[in-house]
Amino acid sequence: MADDPENTLILTLDTGPVTIRLRPDLAPKHVARIKELAREGFYDGIVFHRVIPGFMAQGGDPEGKGYGGSGQKIKAEFNAEPHVRGVCSMARSQNPDSADSQFFICLDDARFLDKQYTAWGEVTEGMENVDALPKGEPPRTPGKIVTMRVAADAS
Numbered sequence: 001m002a003d004d005p006e007n008t009l010i011l012t013l014d015t016g017p018v019t020i021r022l023r024p025d026l027a028p029k030h031v032a033r034i035k036e037l038a039r040e041g042f043y044d045g046i047v048f049h050r051v052i053p054g055f056m057a058q059g060g061d062p063e064g065k066g067y068g069g070s071g072q073k074i075k076a077e078f079n080a081e082p083h084v085r086g087v088c089s090m091a092r093s094q095n096p097d098s099a100d101s102q103f104f105i106c107l108d109d110a111r112f113l114d115k116q117y118t119a120w121g122e123v124t125e126g127m128e129n130v131d132a133l134p135k136g137e138p139p140r141t142p143g144k145i146v147t148m149r150v151a152a153d154a155s
Helices: 028-040 127-131
Strands: 008-013 016-022 048-052 056-059 087-090 103-106 119-125 145-150
Touching: 008 028, 016 028, 016 127, 028 119, 028 145, 119 127
Parallel strands: none
Antiparallel strands: 008 016, 008 145, 016 119, 048 056, 056 103, 087 103, 087 119
């Protein structure tokens, strides 16, 4: 389902494919940066270093430890989109403007995060493959992003 291929991400996880509808209407700078990183192949091979059942799966750190990023911070674009199952949002430190390349996918509703983290997309297909990621902080054998592509670029 890629009604708008320019605003659709195709994640190939080692657990299976996941389609994410990007929301530039909510977070234009974050969506632009994620697409830029995806097009550079930045996310390919990166693990989900933090997967908490009933909460979320977090990845996007090239070191796989939860402290790294691409080196380019993004100013917060907090919005009213509820953090419910399937919503994709940016991870950050205590500093609201510290989001970089790390993101998380809500495995369940996490409304306490609303308006404090930048929601930028939602899983439209393949949520069962996100659910299947190995659990842990970090998981013993972390699940990973094999590739992340903007649908418009996929052959």
